[in-house]
């Protein structure tokens with residue numbers, strides 16, 4: 001038996017939030033794959049540091065996509081789960097080649113900050129409809145991404 005969702009947020013507003021969360025999920029998934037790719041392919045004198053650092057980051061991102069997708073489901077809509085959708089919705093571009101280590105670090109800083117911007121852009125809507133669970137999730141995601149961007153940026157300091 002079907003029961004309509006009745007959590008105090010209209011279907012239209014839930015759909016708008018899901019559209020934003022789908023962008024966030026796509027950004028996070030593309031960044032996950034890029035970070036895993038760089039874990040495999042990084043070379044140079046910083047190999048061990050970066051190989052291990054990127055591993056920690058992609059493992060964290062793999063958990064994050066699950067949390068974002070399940071929030072979408074709780075709001076009553078399907079979670080996107082295909083590479084073609086992620087490529088369409090993500091604000092992060094794929095890297096087709098194998099860049100040098102420093103370029104990898106720069107691209108991951110860009111990616112971490114792109115996810116933060118996508119998350120931050122959702123807050124006016126979340127605040128308007130008091131979607132505190134989504135705001136809580138996004139707050140946690142922004143904390144992780146801003147901290148990771150700082151750590152990556154610190155590698156570039158002279």
Ligand SMILES: [Fe+2]
Pocket residue numbers: 039055
């Ligand atoms: Fe590995």
